[in-house]
Amino acid sequence: MASKLQQLQSKACQATQFLSKHGTTYYKQMLEQNKQFIQEPPTVEKCNELSKQLFYTRLASVPGRYESFWKEVDYVKHLWKNRQELKVEDAGIAALFGMECFAWYCAGEIVGRGFTFTGYYV
Template sequence: MASKLSELQSAAAQASKYVAKNGPSYYKQLMEKNKRYIKNPPTIESCQLLAKQLFYTRLASIPSRYDAFWKELNSMKQVWNKRKEFKNEDYRIAALFGVGWVVECYAWFFLGEVVGRGFTFTGYYV
């Protein structure tokens, strides 16, 4: 256990040295590359103004998102009403998407469990 701790400490020291050496140049490069997104002067007031603009912009987008939701729901109702005209291929495609969705949900659950345990594989998954 002590050897792993010393290895971890040396790795952390190397990472710290790397960040100390390359961090400022990376920061300058990043800021130069994205300077069109920077609000000058960078004051608390300008940050508060941007936060308010973001909030009210998102608030203003609710009606269009509401309309898009009802449009999507109506298209799903039309598909449901035409279900008697479906062929076997249509059912197969729907089943394929359904199975894919279930597999994706399980994969996210599994990944969350692994991350929650500190990236260790134990228990039922072995």
């Protein structure tokens, strides 16, 4: 156990040394590559303005999302009415989607419990 701890400390020390040598170069390179996204002057007021723009832009997109949601619901209702004509491929896609939703739910539960698997018997 002590050897594992010493190995971990050694790796952490190597990573720290690498970052101290190459961190500023990477930082400057990243800023240079993405300079078209940087707002000038970089002030608190500008950041507050941008956050408000993002918030109200997202808020303005709600009616379009609402409309799209109800179109999807109508499509599902139409499929359910005509389920006799449903193809195997469509049923398979729906089943996979349901399984994916369940998997994301389980993953969220695990993350919410702090990555513990208590309560599940696998």
